[in-house]
Amino acid sequence: MKFLLVEDNQELANAVSTRIRLDGHVVDHAVNLADATSFLDVGEYDLILLDIMLPDGDGRDFLSRHRARGVDTPVIILTARSQVSDRIGSLDLGADDYVTKPFDHAELEARCRAVLRRKSGSAKTAVEMGGIVFNPVAGHLSIRGQVITLRNRELRLLELFLGAPGRVFSKQKLADRLFSYDDDVSENAIEVYVGRLRKHLEASDVKITTLRGLGYRLDHGG
Known part of the structure; x- marks a missing residue:
């Protein structure tokens, strides 16, 4: 957030x-x-x-x-x-x-x-999608019953994607949401965080798709 x-x-x-x-x-x-x-x-x-x-x-x-x-x-x-x-x-x-x-x-x-x-619109905090159960308040992620440990910005990145599946996020938009105004952020840093999150999600039906020149989108098959 x-x-x-x-x-x-x-x-x-x-x-x-x-x-x-x-x-x-x-x-x-x-x-x-x-x-x-x-x-x-x-x-x-x-x-x-x-x-x-x-x-x-x-x-x-x-x-x-x-x-x-x-x-x-x-x-x-x-x-x-x-x-x-x-x-x-x-x-x-x-x-x-x-x-x-x-x-x-x-x-x-x-x-x-x-x-x-x-x-x-709901008191429910957990998000379930494609084998994922994610609680952004508790910072808890499990994939098919296995608990996954994420770093803070990886958690917030996942929260952004799960909050708007199918939406395309540019690198600049992700940087704006993940970092404060005073932080010096490169596009490479965003690529690193997306890459780390992709690896964590490999066991699920959720994937992060790269759209060249546009950004990233969360897709899921169930």
Whole structure:
């Protein structure tokens, strides 16, 4: 998963970003609304963690514009405001959840998982396809009953492909989803990760097809 964290408190942002990365996800950090807008103009995110009081404006205005553009990326509000009216107002604007500072990081992680499950339309986390059973939350993959150990980016790559079988992903799109904006990534790195994942999937009916000049596509026979 790829997260966008919009938070001007550097200490809190560092703590949240560290926890997200330890879970194997990718995170971009914006310190203000202008940076957040720039990130969204060029990138695609699975979840936005949004502070309200930011140096260049109110996060709720950003949220309202975000929804008015028809973008349905889940948003969790992070704020010190705890009044019921604030929570209701944010939810009415299109927020998916609301976490009051200070918060326990384990609670934030649980809320992120819950919002992402709701976004997928189901509380079911495991994906079954072509002899594969994959749980992206637990980072668990088994192929025909045999447990396979994957590295973090291999897990996230598989999650992307299984989330959209038949969709063609360019190398640039995969790099955008697997790495943060500040990472220096070559096309060769993407080829390496795809190659490793292909080897893991050899015992299944799932394969990653290369489309020259276009990218990669997940195909399955059952």
